[in-house]
Amino acid sequence: MHRQFELPDLFLAISLAMIAIEAALAGMSVIKAKYRTRDTVASLSMQVGNIAVNLLMASFIFSGLKLAYRARMFDISSSSPWAWFILFFLDDFTYYWFHRISHESRFWWAAHVNHHSSQQYNLSTALRQSWTGIVVGTWTPWIPLAILGFPPEMILAQQGFNLFYQFWIHTEVIHRMPAWFEYLFNTPSHHRVHHASNGIYLDRNYAGVLMVWDRWFGTFAQENDAIAPHYGIVKNIETYNPLGIAFHEWRAIARDVAASRSLREAIGVVFGPPGWQSDGGGLTSKNIRAAALGSSNAQ
Numbered sequence: 001m002h003r004q005f006e007l008p009d010l011f012l013a014i015s016l017a018m019i020a021i022e023a024a025l026a027g028m029s030v031i032k033a034k035y036r037t038r039d040t041v042a043s044l045s046m047q048v049g050n051i052a053v054n055l056l057m058a059s060f061i062f063s064g065l066k067l068a069y070r071a072r073m074f075d076i077s078s079s080s081p082w083a084w085f086i087l088f089f090l091d092d093f094t095y096y097w098f099h100r101i102s103h104e105s106r107f108w109w110a111a112h113v114n115h116h117s118s119q120q121y122n123l124s125t126a127l128r129q130s131w132t133g134i135v136v137g138t139w140t141p142w143i144p145l146a147i148l149g150f151p152p153e154m155i156l157a158q159q160g161f162n163l164f165y166q167f168w169i170h171t172e173v174i175h176r177m178p179a180w181f182e183y184l185f186n187t188p189s190h191h192r193v194h195h196a197s198n199g200i201y202l203d204r205n206y207a208g209v210l211m212v213w214d215r216w217f218g219t220f221a222q223e224n225d226a227i228a229p230h231y232g233i234v235k236n237i238e239t240y241n242p243l244g245i246a247f248h249e250w251r252a253i254a255r256d257v258a259a260s261r262s263l264r265e266a267i268g269v270v271f272g273p274p275g276w277q278s279d280g281g282g283l284t285s286k287n288i289r290a291a292a293l294g295s296s297n298a299q
Contacts, residue, residue, distance in 0.1 A: 199292020
């Protein structure tokens with residue numbers, strides 16, 4: 001029996017084709033895009049692992065959402081355009097908070113950090129996806145949508161649309177979109193900020209599609225043409241090995257827990273912000289940003 005071609009397959013095919021086109025044009029110096037073969041292969045390898053994990057865990061996630069759906073408050077039909085319209089906003093709002101928590105709590109950051117580990121920023125970076133996110137429950141923020149009454153199939157489909165939108169913003173080729181578009185939607189400029197490790201950019205712009213959430217909740221930062229983004233993480237990993245990319249932060253957490261001097265410290269290094277230290281002096285994004293802003297104000 002042949003497997004039916006589904007929408008995620010189309011998304012992946014389009015993504016791979018666009019990566020090939022961007023890389024080819026960059027190689028001919030037609031566009032501004034930086035590709036490093038080993039880095040690109042590492043990103044594609046992470047995507048392969050992500051697909052494998054998703055296939056293994058798909059029934060688990062669907063069962064979890066289905067269980068929540070049994071306790072639904074309303075019966076929402078997937079044939080209703082209004083239902084899809086409302087779900088678009090609720091899903092994007094949920095994505096914002098899932099993404100923010102994935103940067104502000106080390107436990108989920110360990111599953112998300114691999115996406116930020118590349119020091120290149122091109123379309124292949126979009127495919128550098130997690131192997132452990134599903135395992136540690138990064139799908140659970142969408143449970144309330146099932147309880148509201150959105151069928152699991154709708155929720156998962158909308159998640160797919162949201163993620164596919166984010167593919168094209170992983171590029172340096174596009175400088176700015178029109179001002180109205182930049183204000184409303186996530187763009188390459190906004191997402192370059194998100195992938196930057198500069199102090200003034202660190203942990204900003206968590207949006208999936210709509211920038212309204214970052215503007216409302218105080219996490220928006222505008223790209224400054226005078227300050228080029230430095231891509232990667234605060235402490236870059238010098239490896240292209242997919243296993244190292246996928247699990248390096250989990251190993252670091254285990255090492256820090258083993259070195260903890262109290263239960264409070266152990267809990268802090270697992271669930272506190274990345275870089276947390278019991279004395280408050282760690283390399284957290286808050287401390288790094290404060291130092292960067294203080295330095296810029298002093299100049």
